[in-house]
Amino acid sequence: MNTQAGSEQLALEGEGRRDFLLLVAGATGGVALVSALWPLIGSLSPSADIVAAGASVDFDVSQLQPAHQKIVAWRGRPVFVLRRTADELRMLQEKRDTSLLRDPGSASHQQPGYAKNWHRSIEPEYLVVVGICTHLGCIPRLEAQVGGSFGANWPGGYFYPCHGSKYDLAGRVFAGVPAPYNLPVPPYHFFNKTMIRIGENPPTEKFDFSSIEQV
DSSP states (O other): OOOHHHHHHHHHHOOOOOHHHHHHHHHHHHHHHHHHHHHHHHHSSSHHHHHHHHOOOOOOOOOOGGOEEEEETTTEEEEEEEEHHHHHHHHHHHHHTTTTOOTTTSSOOOOOOGGGGGOOOSSSSSEEEEETTTTSSSSOOOEEEESGGOOTTTOOOOEHHHHHEEEEETBBBBTTTSSOOOOOOOOOOSSSSSSSETOOOOOOOOOOOOGOOOO
């Protein structure tokens, strides 16, 4: 081997060794960085019990006008919060409404005990239900107007046009439609006069949302 060729070979070997050392150093630094950041990354992730329980969501009902609804996301599900009028509350107790229903007394386990009443809520004025149809998991739309395009017998409620399932303004399912159950009521409570916490039971109550018949 001539001197020039030998020098070139040594230079190439030196560059390769240097590149390898730089790669090792970079990899070691990367591992060290990830190791240093891991506690921080872990702290940003919710614990398993929090994930299982579902984080609660607060909502101020004072921002709702009568006959208006707000949709709040909880556990990746839409929760309908509806402020019902006095006329709508009266309708919920009339035969014109209850005679249309499959489960007017909320016998099926689709709500906590503290919402097993004619208005299916804690405060009659405010309905809080998971807005997922119990037939195919679709989101029904609010059609609160009595009568209207649904005919004189329509008491106001929720309607899903794809398969015709209907619910009244307490989330109670009509008889003779594909949906089998009332809309589920999530755990919730008022922690002051206007604020509700969705995903948390009242202090003296125990209700596991996973125990309901269907969502």
